[in-house]
Amino acid sequence: MAKRPDPAVEDRRRQARAAQQAAAARAKRRRTLVQLAIIGGVAVVVIAIIATAVVLGRRDQVPAAGSTPVASGTTTVGGTSVPFAVGGSGDTATGVRVGAADAKVTMDLWVDYSCPHCQEFEATNNGTIDGLVAAGKLAVVYHNIQIVTDYGTEAGSASACVAVHDPNAWPAFNAALYANHSAETDGWGASDLARFAVANGGGDATQRCITDGTYKSWVAANTEASAKADVSGTPTMFIDGQKTDTLSGQALADRVNSLASA
Amino acid sequence: MPEDTATTLTDDPADLDLPRSGGSSGRRTGVLMVVVGTLGLVAAMMLTIDRFRLLEDPSAQLACNLSPFIACGPVMQSKAGALFGFPNPLLGIIGFSVVLTTGVVRATGAALPRWYHRGLQVGVLLAAVFITWLQTQSLYVIGALCLWCMLVWTVTIPLVVVVTLENAATGRLGRGLQPLGARLHPYAVTVTAVWYLVVLAAIGLRFYREFALFWFGVAL
Numbered sequence: 428m429a430k431r432p433d434p435a436v437e438d439r440r441r442q443a444r445a446a447q448q449a450a451a452a453r454a455k456r457r458r459t460l461v462q463l464a465i466i467g468g469v470a471v472v473v474i475a476i477i478a479t480a481v482v483l484g485r486r487d488q489v490p491a492a493g494s495t496p497v498a499s500g501t502t503t504v505g506g507t508s509v510p511f512a513v514g515g516s517g518d519t520a521t522g523v524r525v526g527a528a529d530a531k532v533t534m535d536l537w538v539d540y541s542c543p544h545c546q547e548f549e550a551t552n553n554g555t556i557d558g559l560v561a562a563g564k565l566a567v568v569y570h571n572i573q574i575v576t577d578y579g580t581e582a583g584s585a586s587a588c589v590a591v592h593d594p595n596a597w598p599a600f601n602a603a604l605y606a607n608h609s610a611e612t613d614g615w616g617a618s619d620l621a622r623f624a625v626a627n628g629g630g631d632a633t634q635r636c637i638t639d640g641t642y643k644s645w646v647a648a649n650t651e652a653s654a655k656a657d658v659s660g661t662p663t664m665f666i667d668g669q670k671t672d673t674l675s676g677q678a679l680a681d682r683v684n685s686l687a688s689a
Numbered sequence: 690m691p692e693d694t695a696t697t698l699t700d701d702p703a704d705l706d707l708p709r710s711g712g713s714s715g716r717r718t719g720v721l722m723v724v725v726g727t728l729g730l731v732a733a734m735m736l737t738i739d740r741f742r743l744l745e746d747p748s749a750q751l752a753c754n755l756s757p758f759i760a761c762g763p764v765m766q767s768k769a770g771a772l773f774g775f776p777n778p779l780l781g782i783i784g785f786s787v788v789l790t791t792g793v794v795r796a797t798g799a800a801l802p803r804w805y806h807r808g809l810q811v812g813v814l815l816a817a818v819f820i821t822w823l824q825t826q827s828l829y830v831i832g833a834l835c836l837w838c839m840l841v842w843t844v845t846i847p848l849v850v851v852v853t854l855e856n857a858a859t860g861r862l863g864r865g866l867q868p869l870g871a872r873l874h875p876y877a878v879t880v881t882a883v884w885y886l887v888v889l890a891a892i893g894l895r896f897y898r899e900f901a902l903f904w905f906g907v908a909l
Contacts, residue, residue, distance in 0.1 A: 462879040469883050473890040480894050481901075543763070543832070574757060574899060575832050610830060654902060660757035 495520075496587040496642050502594045505561030511597070513590040518568045521649040521656075523590050525598065526566025531687040532559075535568045535665035537658040540582035540604050541575040541613065545662045548675060549605040555680050557598070564687035569601065572650040574661060578613050583646035585620040588636035589629055596628030603627050718855055719795030725844040726789025732840040733781030739837075740765055740776050753836050758899045761835035769826035777823070781841060784816060788848065806861045809852060817849040824888060828895045842888065847881045854880070 497514035504525060513523045518535065526533075534556075538545040559565035571586055573579030582604045589600045607623065615623075621637040629637075636642070653663075657670060664673045666682065674682055735753075739761060742749045753761040764770055770777055791809060794801065820842050827834060854877050856862050857870025873880065893900075 458875055462876060462882075465876075465879050466882040466886075469886045473886050473893070476890060477893040477897060481897055484898070542757075574902060650902065659903070 494641065495645055495648075496591045498591040498594060500594050502597055504598050505557040507561040509560055509563075511590075511594050513587065521652045522568040522570035523586070523597065523601075524566060524568045526560045527563045528566075530560075530563060530566035531689075532565045532683050533568065533667055534565060534683070535570060535668075537570045537572060537653050537656070537661055537663040537665075539572055539574050539579040539661040540586070540608060541573065541577070541579035542661040543575075546605045546608055548662045548673065549602060551675055552679060553602050555676065559680065559683050559687075565683050570649055570653065570658075571646055572653045572658070572661065573646050574650065576613050578608055578615060580643050580646045581615060581617060581620055581640075582608070583649075584617070584640055584642040585624055585637045587642035587645055588633050589624055589627075592632040592636060593629050600624065600627045600629070714855065715800075716796055716798055718851055719792045719797070721847065721851055722788050722792025723796060724792075725848045726785045726787075726792050728844045729781060729785035729841055730789060732837040732844075733778040733785055736761070736765060736778035736835075736837045737776065737782065740778065755836070756899075756903050758833050758896055758903075759836065760833045761837060763833045764827055764831050764835035764838060767826070767831045769823065769830065778837075780819075784812065787812070803861050806856055810856050810862065813845075813849045813852045816845050820845050824891070828891055834892065834896070843885075846884050846888075847877075850881045850884065851877050 495514050499510075499512040499515070501508045502511040502525060503509075509526055510528055511523075511525055512519045514520065518524060518533070522535070538549075556565065556567060560567060571579075571583040573583060586597070586601060586604060590597045593600075603623070612619070617638050617640050621629075621634045624633050624637055662673050664671050666674075667686070739751050739753065742751065743762065743765065751760075751762055765776070773780075791801075791805075823838065824842060827838065854870055854874045857866040858874040859870070860867040862870070
């Protein structure tokens, strides 16, 4: 005959089981809370770090010296003297114009000194473009903006300084700024670029202008203007005001030549 | 091996039920591996197919090129995109197939020998090193994010965390790591989330200006 279960023992067993389950549930709840607290804490730290970077980055991007470069005159492209202008109103408000006033074709290039594709474009097409500009067929407006790294802003400011103070050195300096960009020079600040400009024909005024970060805010303003001008990447090309695929090499020469002879 | 006598128990399938984790942890890991393997395979296949497309027509417009900084083209065509002389996604197709197959086997509840788990451990650690290196290349050298690559990062991180913590907790990585593994294993979700947040922080710090400009039209 089976032993009849002792009700008191059964009861204690049930209680013990219930207590065990409750403890397990409590432990699980606590573990969930700990996990949420850790994840939430790290998320807050991450947001704080990025917010700090945004605030600090903003402050040193807009220097008090910020102003718009304004100059006009001539520069030398492909051995020929051609009109040159930066700042003011119209096209040049956000860029540097190189080429005859009566050139048949005007090309707007929205470019970033820190953008690898722009570097490639510049290396491939510099000669072609200079030839067309020297022949009087083409005028180019270089809109320097910054969307990739800080080098775009620093070099853009340096470029504007050279455009204002040493326009004759500008075409070569523009090309040099692209050729110079690499992983090692990406972190270059104003003083590095000032030295680089002096080595590329910049004078005292240019050196001071670059060291002061004078036109960094101009590059930032151009970047803002680029969004409104339907520029969604660099390089973006407009020919006679029409946004077009970025033409390169012979295709570029052919298009300009056919427009110029039309 | 002398330690075998001490660890035979831990290779018993019943042992995959870790302390306090409840249910069959081995099967759940299997299901996770099936999901990770499938998504990883999709991403690796898409990257390989797009690579072919670019080879056929270098000016092809890829669906994954969303903006100047969210673009797979420059990432795939970079030197880092073919570390061993052939496109990286081929490694992904191989690796994620193994993950998927292993996941299916484990989801059936089958027990695998310890050497298999250790081999898998080596594999996931190499995967962790590889994606971390690719992340630094993508952020700081190429300067562009690639959607399919980010899907690979997203699935690889939980895979590494879960496989490693489970292996440690069950003593497959030696008795020295067992207590630490057992302590951390219930927090696998947290470890994964913190890892995600670190990567997100790096992306945010590197690209906040681009995000602000292209999504909100604000030049910071």
